[in-house]
Amino acid sequence: MTDKIIKPSSLISRRTTLKGVGAAAGAGLISATAPGFVRYAQAQTSAPIKLGLELHRTGIGASYGRWYERVANAAVKIINDEGGINGRPVQLIVEDDGTDPKRGAEVIEKFATQHKVDLVFGTLFSNVVVGAAPRAGELKMPYLVVSEGTHVSSGSLNRYCFQPGITDVRSQVTAMAPFMTKNLGKKVTMMFPDYAFGYDHRDNLPAAIKAQGGEVVEMIAVPPTETSFTRYLPRIPANTDVLYHVMVGPSVLTFVTELGEFYGSQHPAIFGFIDSIEAVDLKTPQLDFLEGSYFWEGNPRYAQKDQSQWDKLYRAAVGVDDTGASVHDPKDISTYAHMYGVWETLFVIKQAMQKAGYQGPQDKAKFIEALESFDKFEEGRDHPQGDKIFNGKNHQAYGHQNISKVESGRLNVVHRTAIEDGGPQTTADYTKMAL
Amino acid sequence: MAFGPFLLLATFEGLLQAAILTLTALGLSLVFGVMRVVNVAHGEFYMLGAVIAWWVSTFVSSMFGMPPAVGFIAALIVSPLAVGAIAMVGERLILKRLNYNPESTIVATIGMLYIIQQSVLLTYGPDARRVAAPFYYRIQLPWFGYSGYNLFVIAAAAVLLLIVWFILSRTRIGLIMRATQFDAETAQAFGIPIDRVYSLVFAAGAMLAAIGAVLVVPIRQAHYLMGLDPLLLSFITVIIGGLGSLRGTVIAALLIGLSDGIISVFFSPTLAKMISTLLVALVLVFKPEGLFGAKAR
Numbered sequence: 001m002t003d004k005i006i007k008p009s010s011l012i013s014r015r016t017t018l019k020g021v022g023a024a025a026g027a028g029l030i031s032a033t034a035p036g037f038v039r040y041a042q043a044q045t046s047a048p049i050k051l052g053l054e055l056h057r058t059g060i061g062a063s064y065g066r067w068y069e070r071v072a073n074a075a076v077k078i079i080n081d082e083g084g085i086n087g088r089p090v091q092l093i094v095e096d097d098g099t100d101p102k103r104g105a106e107v108i109e110k111f112a113t114q115h116k117v118d119l120v121f122g123t124l125f126s127n128v129v130v131g132a133a134p135r136a137g138e139l140k141m142p143y144l145v146v147s148e149g150t151h152v153s154s155g156s157l158n159r160y161c162f163q164p165g166i167t168d169v170r171s172q173v174t175a176m177a178p179f180m181t182k183n184l185g186k187k188v189t190m191m192f193p194d195y196a197f198g199y200d201h202r203d204n205l206p207a208a209i210k211a212q213g214g215e216v217v218e219m220i221a222v223p224p225t226e227t228s229f230t231r232y233l234p235r236i237p238a239n240t241d242v243l244y245h246v247m248v249g250p251s252v253l254t255f256v257t258e259l260g261e262f263y264g265s266q267h268p269a270i271f272g273f274i275d276s277i278e279a280v281d282l283k284t285p286q287l288d289f290l291e292g293s294y295f296w297e298g299n300p301r302y303a304q305k306d307q308s309q310w311d312k313l314y315r316a317a318v319g320v321d322d323t324g325a326s327v328h329d330p331k332d333i334s335t336y337a338h339m340y341g342v343w344e345t346l347f348v349i350k351q352a353m354q355k356a357g358y359q360g361p362q363d364k365a366k367f368i369e370a371l372e373s374f375d376k377f378e379e380g381r382d383h384p385q386g387d388k389i390f391n392g393k394n395h396q397a398y399g400h401q402n403i404s405k406v407e408s409g410r411l412n413v414v415h416r417t418a419i420e421d422g423g424p425q426t427t428a429d430y431t432k433m434a435l
Numbered sequence: 436m437a438f439g440p441f442l443l444l445a446t447f448e449g450l451l452q453a454a455i456l457t458l459t460a461l462g463l464s465l466v467f468g469v470m471r472v473v474n475v476a477h478g479e480f481y482m483l484g485a486v487i488a489w490w491v492s493t494f495v496s497s498m499f500g501m502p503p504a505v506g507f508i509a510a511l512i513v514s515p516l517a518v519g520a521i522a523m524v525g526e527r528l529i530l531k532r533l534n535y536n537p538e539s540t541i542v543a544t545i546g547m548l549y550i551i552q553q554s555v556l557l558t559y560g561p562d563a564r565r566v567a568a569p570f571y572y573r574i575q576l577p578w579f580g581y582s583g584y585n586l587f588v589i590a591a592a593a594v595l596l597l598i599v600w601f602i603l604s605r606t607r608i609g610l611i612m613r614a615t616q617f618d619a620e621t622a623q624a625f626g627i628p629i630d631r632v633y634s635l636v637f638a639a640g641a642m643l644a645a646i647g648a649v650l651v652v653p654i655r656q657a658h659y660l661m662g663l664d665p666l667l668l669s670f671i672t673v674i675i676g677g678l679g680s681l682r683g684t685v686i687a688a689l690l691i692g693l694s695d696g697i698i699s700v701f702f703s704p705t706l707a708k709m710i711s712t713l714l715v716a717l718v719l720v721f722k723p724e725g726l727f728g729a730k731a732r
Contacts, residue, residue, distance in 0.1 A: 057561065058556060059561070059660075060660075062560075062561030063561075066561075066562075226704070227655045228448070228654075228655065230448055230581075231448050231696065231704060234444055250562070250660075251563065251655065253565055253656060254656065261580050261581060262579055263579075263580065264575055264580045285571065
């Protein structure tokens with residue numbers, strides 16, 4: 001007999017032991033965190049209302065995602081401190097969609113089938129909204145976006161999609177066009193991102209400018225993942241009075257610095273959507289050339305002289321100082337112009353759930369109908385950006401817009417539009433769709 | 436804008452593109468030429484170079500209150516060394532154990548791509564961050580302004596290129612690399628430590644990408660997804676130039692950079708990408724070894 005036969009061949013080696021331990025640990029981890037693993041079986045009335053926050057935690061929308069999450073946490077804390085909704089605590093469940101439309105639809109599915117949330121909210125990038133909304137409709141999952149896009153009010157989505165916290169691009173540009181043509185010039189060149197959100201600008205600004213007797217002389221579409229912009233700048237015609245820009249993504253700082261290098265101090269009037277410098281410090285040395293230029297802001301980044309008590313309260317709750325930076329890190333600039341939409345959306349959700357006597361997913365239809373029954377939101381703690389009117393048929397809120405001028409490196413509001421300046425509302429009617 | 440200045444701007448843009456592309460593609464080509472490894476993680480070494488540059492320059496300016504130029508120079512030294520070290524560890528731990536098998540290494544480097552990218556996402560975060568340029572000088576031409584730093588990048592890339600050429604063709608270490616590339620087995624028979632040459636080459640390839648990234652990061656920002664575009668363009672460049680041929684890589688990078696710059700300015704960037712991709716298809720159909728590549732022996 002040789003050694004070989006006697007030796008047990010299944011001696012546990014170091015490697016197999018490790019494998020076994022790893023597998024066991026993995027399995028334990030999965031069963032503990034797997035969604036749907038219910039650890040409690042409480043009566044339904046005290047179980048939390050689960051709100052799914054579809055967040056751009058990574059990908060090109062990450063700086064918005066970071067702040068949307070902070071705002072959502074701050075608002076949920078207030079709601080819970082005041083006793084939750086209909087006596088039930090609110091639980092926030094966050095999923096990252098990577099700012100990716102395909103992933104957006106998957107996240108909706110995960111929220112519906114695994115987390116079993118009551119609704120989903122908070123998506124910003126319009127390509128993700130357009131990608132995810134059909135799935136929300138199919139799953140009958142209320143989907144409240146904070147995106148600015150015109151896709152909700154245009155009627156191209158479905159009955160489950162709402163935008164109650166922020167005005168759509170169509171009314172924003174309609175409200176601001178008169179200011180541009182009156183104060184800056186009649187010949188406008190636009191630079192915009194080459195996808196859904198940019199198309200809302202492309203499709204709505206020219207008509208709004210034309211109605212004021214001006215014209216759009218050139219439209220320059222830039223792919224949203226572009227990292228270099230100088231090559232697009234020579235296409236700006238020399239007779240341009242106003243350069244209108246709206247850019248998104250991680251390269252916005254490159255865009256504005258290259259614009260400054262290209263033009264120096266001799267440039268046409270510049271009117272931008274704050275998106276082009278959202279989360280970017282205005283004090284960055286190469287941005288001096290923006291001095292004297294104008295920006296649209298949903299909510300003014302810098303605390304203004306006539307700051308309302310509500311903005312003061314909201315600013316403190318979300319941890320932003322008077323210059324729009326995080327109170328913990330002056331380099332961490334907020335997406336202040338947009339993120340109030342998350343706050344206001346959460347309070348609209350609370351209001352609608354209270355009105356519907358919402359108790360659980362079986363009351364979704366009542367919740368949708370309660371939302372559709374709203375016609376206005378008053379300025380206050382729940383709506384710090386200002387009062388709004390709400391169109392229950394096209395599911396869109398309409399508010400005031402701010403136009404700010406860069407003066408000594410800070411943004412001062414020089415004009416605040418009236419709600420009516422946004423022009424006639426679109427006639428889309430989601431209420432005719434089945435629930 | 437008149438045709439002349441328009442062309443001048445397009446040429447500047449094209450040269451800048453070509454400068455960065457040459458450095459990144461050269462690393463990819465070197466690794467393939469010597470090791471026969473298609474390094475899919477190459478773009479992530481580029482990204483790492485930029486991210487480490489941000490860390491170093493932020494550290495230097497916040498800890499010691501140095502001006503941005505000092506932070507930049509520190510980054511230019513530290514970042515390529517750190518990236519080279521990381522690449523060397525990857526080579527020792529992964530590629531060597533796969534015996535540099537061409538198919539396995541492709542899959543392994545795809546794995547490295549995701550590991551590096553996600554590690555950066557976990558530590559550095561998803562934001563694009565700015566590294567201050569060592570100097571800021573705007574050149575005002577009669578028709579438009581241009582950043583002086585961009586021109587510096589073009590010059591710096593040209594100098595680096597000369598250094599690489601000198602090392603490869605005039606030094607003993609270059610001779611060893613070329614011998615390994617020509618015939619690894621014979622080289623080994625002559626006492627060349629192939630193993631160590633492979634490590635060195637893999638690290639050097641990653642360092643070239645990192646240097647390119649440090650140069651570019653004051654123009655674009657450091658972001659965890661920034662490695663994808665250069666990877667694609669580098670592959671296009673080395674396929675057109677011929678995998679493993681350094682001369683081919685440089686000429687192809689100039690060709691692609693300039694045509695990309697000029698076509699982007701005069702027509703559209705999308706058309707420029709379409710043309711370079713079409714060029715790759717044509718090269719693969721009619722001259723699969725690339726414009727300057729040697730026929731497979």
